[in-house]
Amino acid sequence: MTSPKKNVDQAFALAKERYAALGVDVEKALERLAKIPISLHCWQGDDVGGFENAGEGLGAGLAVTGNYPGKARTADELRGDLDEALALIPGTHRLNLHASYAETGGEKVDRDALEPAHFRAWIEWAKAKGMGMDFNPTYFSHPKAADGWTLAHPDKAIRQFWIDHGIACRKIGAAMGEALGTPCVTNVWIPDGMKDATVDRKGPRERLLHALDAMFATPIDPRLNKDAVEGKLFGIGSETYVVGMHEFYLGYAITRKKVFTVDSGHFHPTEVVADKLSSALTYVDEVLMHVSRGVRWDSDHVVLLTDDIELIAQELVRGDYLDRVHIGLDFFDASINRVAAWVIGTRSMIKALLLALLEPIDALRKYEADGDYTSRLAVLEELKSLPFGAVWDHYLQTKDIPVGRAWIDGVKRYEADVLSKRG
Template sequence: MSVESNYQVAKELYAQYGIDTDAVLEKLSEIPVSVHCWQIDDLTGFEDFNAKLSGGLAATGNAGGKPKSVPEYFENLTKALKLIPGKKKVAAHAIYLDNGGVNNIDRNAIEPKHFTHWVEYAKEMGIGLDFNPTYFNHAKAEDGFTLSSYDEGIRQFWVEHGKRCRKIGEYFGKEMGQVCYTNHWIPDGYKDITVDKMGPREVLIRSLDEIFAEKIDPAYNVDSVESKLFGLGSEAYVTGSHEFYTNYVANRKNCIICLDAGHYHPTEVISAKLSSYLVFGQEIMLHVSRPMRWDSDHVTILDDETMAIMEEIARYDAFDKVHIGLDFFDASIDRIAATAIGGRTAKKAILKALLQPTAELQKAEHEGNLTKRLALLEEVKGLPFGLVWAKYCEMCGCEQDSWIRRYE
């Protein structure tokens, strides 16, 4: 049977539950997923192709195919993006700059002109852009502190980096005609018992206030701050914790929160947190990852938590408030395939969430009919979601599964 005939069967089956698959596909086509640039090369960047990760970061594995030049990097990224159907953005990091052959451009001196190659690439690919300052892999981050450092020279260096990254985000937003989300994550913390936990946080507040002091039109750039429970070398204390950033965002209102699926206790999930931000009208940036053991950043798959995240967004129709980005790196498998698998999975999870009879489920719950709620949730799991996915891939001119044969 053809993709179309299979889709018509699925369409009729979903219609029995009041689900309009045509409307769902139209909705899905408007929801972007921000694909992180760093899976392609293990977060090495363009400053130094032999750079080693620091700040509690690690890309494990030694699979072949890691790009050895900027042209090869973009060739591989293009291959991955073409395997992900629908609307997309790419989240670039500050270390992926074009230094024009000048090797001494430091992080506190980067400008929009060093990232014109990303704008040109994004326009050619018909995608949007997000951005990330790189507060790690640098001599001024080796003691484990950046924006919360007591060393004023180091602190000011990173404050300037943050300010310049916001201007690059603004540049991306203006050039692409859509909001760039500039996400700030720092590795700051202590490896062992910490006596003064408040002091570094007071410094971090001052640094963030300075970085965000200049008003930038939110039509071009919106900043987010990303928390973490711990990292290698900061097992005892992390300055930018979840509680810290939640309070900073609520009190300052100059940025939004970023929730990373791998940055919490093993049994703590971000799907349970979303409604507590949305009920107050807050925007949220997501980093969708798969923490097999803590923040291990495995490639996103269609697991329970990924589905729960997308279901929460879909049930409140909050795709305008929650911005979906990916964040994982696995060097044990082909990096192009890893990027594609994670991106396709995110799209599949959104589609599957949209294919639920949300209004009927909520009605049953509000009426106290919990039997119907559970029965209906379980019955729709058996509907042929894969046939709708195949139709979506065809609509987008994207391969459904034939691409897998290239890895046989």
């Protein structure tokens, strides 16, 4: 009886031969894959709760469903859960943190007064793991966002509060970038909009434009912090009108030289999000790709290896955009084990990237350039039945990660030993 490791090795050797017959260098693909970081979102572990004093529930178009036991209640618990998830995810990745996850030591610190010191423990944790960090101002779960308006708020004082919050967050992002030696992408998303019939669509957008300009007025070295702006089609409570829609932010990103954020759940369900990447990257230098899975609407389901995710990965690889696109995850499911959700979602994104890297891209481009669409289509179909799973298992094995469903048993043990004791 052969050992599991030998079985994986034998299957991988055969898979390499199959891919090589199509001109694919599997080892080169795996080497490239290992260098692609995915930014894991902290908010999957505690249902977007955060740890600040000012939080008063989600609101502002956000909702989390489910009550699976074991939610992280403290920053230390959340970091412990992330440790467990990262141990089951191949590669070196990043952490995406919201401002509401500040640790103030029990002191009441409002969001316009946040400083890098309130995130020191997160930075030290990331540095110890050799990870970079990304950041987000939190424009929800706050008394001054109770009506769903922030940077486009008609009240100048409230608007200024949120401008100041954004300024503080850019400084925090720069501190993260400096401490960790890799630029922090600080992404701005706001919930502002209208539930029903909207008369003045112009005024709020003019206010948002001026607020953003004020927030970004002081330049920050892009080697430390990169500013990103994220639009949305609609939200809960803003079904009719979203101030910061995609066209608004694409124009802003182009004219102000910002990173343009594309969230796969923030478009109409019939739109092909992958096709937007090459269009946007024609005009902007960089894109932040938030990968989520909408079901009927922007419902932030755990990312799976679906056609939509594969198309995104294919566009990133085929367009040679991997060095210009920052990949992050954005989902929050409280109906299943939260650590497992991180592992499933992140590994699904990595699998999609591996599938794309295993394409014979030079041959496919030549078929297309030569007008040989028959060969192009035939080869694309042949790829679907190649032994991708054997390559994936080998990749896990080289990273000392359990192959197959063994990782689930590990998460279940963690649930029994740690999560179940949280009450």
